[in-house]
Amino acid sequence: MKAIRPENPADPVISLRGVTAELGSRPVLRGIDLTVHRGEVVALLGANGSGKSTAVRTVIGQVPVSGGEIEIFGTPRRRFRDWARVGYVPQRTTAAGGVPATVTEVVSSGRLSRARFGVLRKADREAVHRALAHVGMTDRAKDSVNALSGGQHQRVLIARALASEPELLIMDEPMAGVDLASQEVLAATLREQVAAGASVLLVLHELGPLEPLIDRAVVLRDGCVVHDGPPPAAVGQHALPGHDHVHPHTADAEPVRTGLLS
């Protein structure tokens, strides 16, 4: 995990400043600031429809921004080409496509960013194996992803993101549908990655076993940042749909009615 070109190590790995975005001519992000520093684990929280996924997708260029600035590793996103340094777990319920594919085939596509002309060498195949071992899916490597359970799909998606051995992990609800034991396994994986110097931006609904890892939490509401600081205590309870949120860290501790925002 080395920088390919000289860059200022003090640069944040992700920096969003005043980012606005519209989906279907409806403002979804209304000027959000979000910074992830090197080695930091930042949780992005908020109710359904608050714009978490949209924020993450502006970073990877899947959603066009209508204003503001985005930098990745200190480079404006439009000029950023070093995608092998970024691992991404999209918000998905399945890793399957319209044709059967094995777990290895799906995870291997995460290695393409490091493979020249799409040719996977021995080192690449070993990296894929390591990624599968990290999420405890080695024994299912040759099975079709169509034959997996929901939580196993999620683990495959995470392995695919790990396959390029990224310095920055962007994960959109990686724990959705994953049982507690597997969450512990994934938390341990994430801890290893962070210990090795990775930075992480995570969209979560419940902190769960990841809580001790999280350095900072950013809470979105209706496309605006309403909290940026230490993770709110016991967010797991509060994240339940329909519950009133009271974030102890916000000065104006105003209840957030999640039910009304989606």
Place this chain on the structure above:
Amino acid sequence: MEILNYAFMQRALLAAVLVGITAPAVGIYLVQRRQALMGDGIGHVAMTGVGLGFLLSTSPVWMATAVAVVGSVLMELIRWYGRTRGDIALAMLFYGGMAGGVMLINLAPGGSNANLSSYLFGSLSTVSQGDVLAICVLAALVVLVTLGLRRQLFAVSQDEEFARVTGLPVRALNLLTAITAAVTVTVAMRVVGLLLVSALMVVPVAAAQQLSRSFAATFAIAVTIGVGVTLGGTVTSYYQDVPPGATIVLLTIAVFIALTALATPLARRRARAVAAATGGEAGATDCVLPEAAAGAGTAPQPAPEKVPDSRTPAPR
């Protein structure tokens, strides 16, 4: 084989093999991205190209290729930008293309819908020397793209959003897929016909899925089925004097039904083999209560999620 003594049959069989290879090779990516009917749409648009070819008295194959490529690029652009009512725009493209073909061919001097019919449903006797040359060149392009870029196309077709983060040129690859599909449609046009092309792109892939767990195997089986049914259909069509396109498509569907019927017992056998291989302890397929399995005196262990490393398969 007396069938090979006729030059037109040699041409027809060569064209059939190439169609059998290319149609499933492109179709698998369309099925993977859940756009199975895209080939059908391109087929409709290509009819305008055939009509134009007649009207301008140039080669209908090349004209159909040009128009199909333009149409497929338009469809891809509609997919990007036309989020709202994309299906309506596509429908207009499909039926506009079909109506345009019928209209143009009637305007062509001496043209009638009878000429169009051989392009719609395929015909063996009319595959000309020039057609075969065009089909060979186009088929070579299709094979080059679908095999040479298989990892990239796999990634983009499996998960477009993720592919963007691997730095792949997603838009360029999408356009390439669309153009390759358009080229394949015109390759297949002379043998199976524009209205039946899509079947040969989709049904062999669907049939292959019944047997396979991996993308690579699906690809190989689909192409094998494709070549088998195009050859079989062409030969049958010659001896029985039935239309080749319809014969090939019916044969493909028969293969699909046969493989589907075969798949269930095969999967059961495979599951038994796996159960026998992983352990061999009695009753591997039955549930065992943890108390019965736990040894005396040992503290209960948390159920390990990972399988012991000894069981992990060696790197390929």
